[in-house]
Amino acid sequence: MEKLARSNYYDSDQPRRVFVSEIANLRRYRGLLRLLVQRDLTVRYKRSMLGVWWTLLNPLLTVAVMWAVFSTIFRFEIPGGVPYVVYVLSGVMLITFFSQGVVASGSSIVGSAGTLSKVYVPAEVFAVAPALAALVNFAINIVLLLAVQLIAGVGIPVTVLLAPVPLLFLAMFVAGLGMVVASLAVAYRDVLDIVGVLLTLAMYATPGFYPVTIVPDRILPLIYINPLYSYLEVFRGLVYGDSFAPGWMWAVMILTSLVALLGGAWTFSRSWRRLAVLV
Numbered sequence: 001m002e003k004l005a006r007s008n009y010y011d012s013d014q015p016r017r018v019f020v021s022e023i024a025n026l027r028r029y030r031g032l033l034r035l036l037v038q039r040d041l042t043v044r045y046k047r048s049m050l051g052v053w054w055t056l057l058n059p060l061l062t063v064a065v066m067w068a069v070f071s072t073i074f075r076f077e078i079p080g081g082v083p084y085v086v087y088v089l090s091g092v093m094l095i096t097f098f099s100q101g102v103v104a105s106g107s108s109i110v111g112s113a114g115t116l117s118k119v120y121v122p123a124e125v126f127a128v129a130p131a132l133a134a135l136v137n138f139a140i141n142i143v144l145l146l147a148v149q150l151i152a153g154v155g156i157p158v159t160v161l162l163a164p165v166p167l168l169f170l171a172m173f174v175a176g177l178g179m180v181v182a183s184l185a186v187a188y189r190d191v192l193d194i195v196g197v198l199l200t201l202a203m204y205a206t207p208g209f210y211p212v213t214i215v216p217d218r219i220l221p222l223i224y225i226n227p228l229y230s231y232l233e234v235f236r237g238l239v240y241g242d243s244f245a246p247g248w249m250w251a252v253m254i255l256t257s258l259v260a261l262l263g264g265a266w267t268f269s270r271s272w273r274r275l276a277v278l279v
Contacts, residue, residue: 022265025122032121036129040104041136059096059141063089078211083152086240089145091208094232097138097167098174099199104130105178107192110185124268127182131175138167142239149240159238166234169257173227176260183267202228227256 026033067085078087108126142163146156184191206228207215215223223229230249237245244250 022122022124022268025124026128029121029125033125033129033132036126037133037136040130040133059089059092059144062092062096076211076214079213080241082240083154086145086149086152086154087211087236088209089148090236090239091206091232093138093141093145094170094235095203095206095208095228097134098170098228098231099203100137101131101134101171101174102177102181102195102199103192104134105175106181106185106195108178109182110189110192123182124179124265127179127264127268128175131171131178134174135167135171145239154240157238157240159241159243163235163238166231166238166253169253170231172257172261173231176257176262176264179264180260180267202226206232208232227252230256 063085067088078084105127108130109123112123112126146160149156181191181195205222205226207223212220212223212229230245230252233249234245234253237243
């Protein structure tokens with residue numbers, strides 16, 4: 001009986017091994033994780049007339065505004081002759097995935113304080129669920145992107161079959177950063193406001209709606225050290241570029257995702273007892 005009790009209940013006082021404990025908890029509570037992902041996908045558009053259709057309409061409306069402004073006023077050319085609507089849609093989708101995932105994951109512990117203070121479940125499940133929900137939204141939007149490519153005459157290269165690879169690494173990056181932000185936000189609520197400002201800066205520092213060719217040479221190093229730029233270029237190269245991004249971009253993508261995920265797991269392992277008291 002004692003063994004059964006230990007296997008069915010989560011004990012926050014048990015020693016934690018960095019990353020190993022987090023992965024084990026996600027696997028053990030995968031049913032709860034699935035329910036939280038479903039909740040995040042449905043609650044967002046609850047009581048709206050169009051419901052989940054907003055998942056497709058939001059990026060389309062954003063692209064329409066940017067296309068009207070940047071393609072008619074600034075009139076810059078996209079390298080490779082890619083239609084601007086395809087270029088900007090891919091950028092908006094990826095940057096939105098990143099921003100929404102980090103914000104939702106970062107505020108997950110604070111938002112679930114009532115539940116976590118009453119039910120003994122690992123907090124990392126609540127922090128990772130928003131990143132997975134954002135990944136599902138992105139997967140839905142890929143269908144939209146491919147449809148727009150066909151309409152614009154770009155075509156769909158065979159390399160699109162590898163598109164899930166950068167998306168999985170980006171999900172790891174988002175989950176890791178989200179866990180770090182979630183840990184800090186419990187103790188310092190203004191962290192979420194600071195993160196919001198930083199995400200806005202990251203959006204403009206990533207060539208999502210403008211080509212990198214218009215960036216002055218003195219600013220290019222800032223673009224190159226932005227991890228999102230590597231994720232975006234790897235994704236674009238596979239989805240419509242029919243080519244692979246340079247090797248250093250793949251290296252940046254893989255390295256930053258692993259560092260972020262391990263850093264998030266380490267933060268949770270070191271701070272969970274303190275977070276349990278603060279929550």
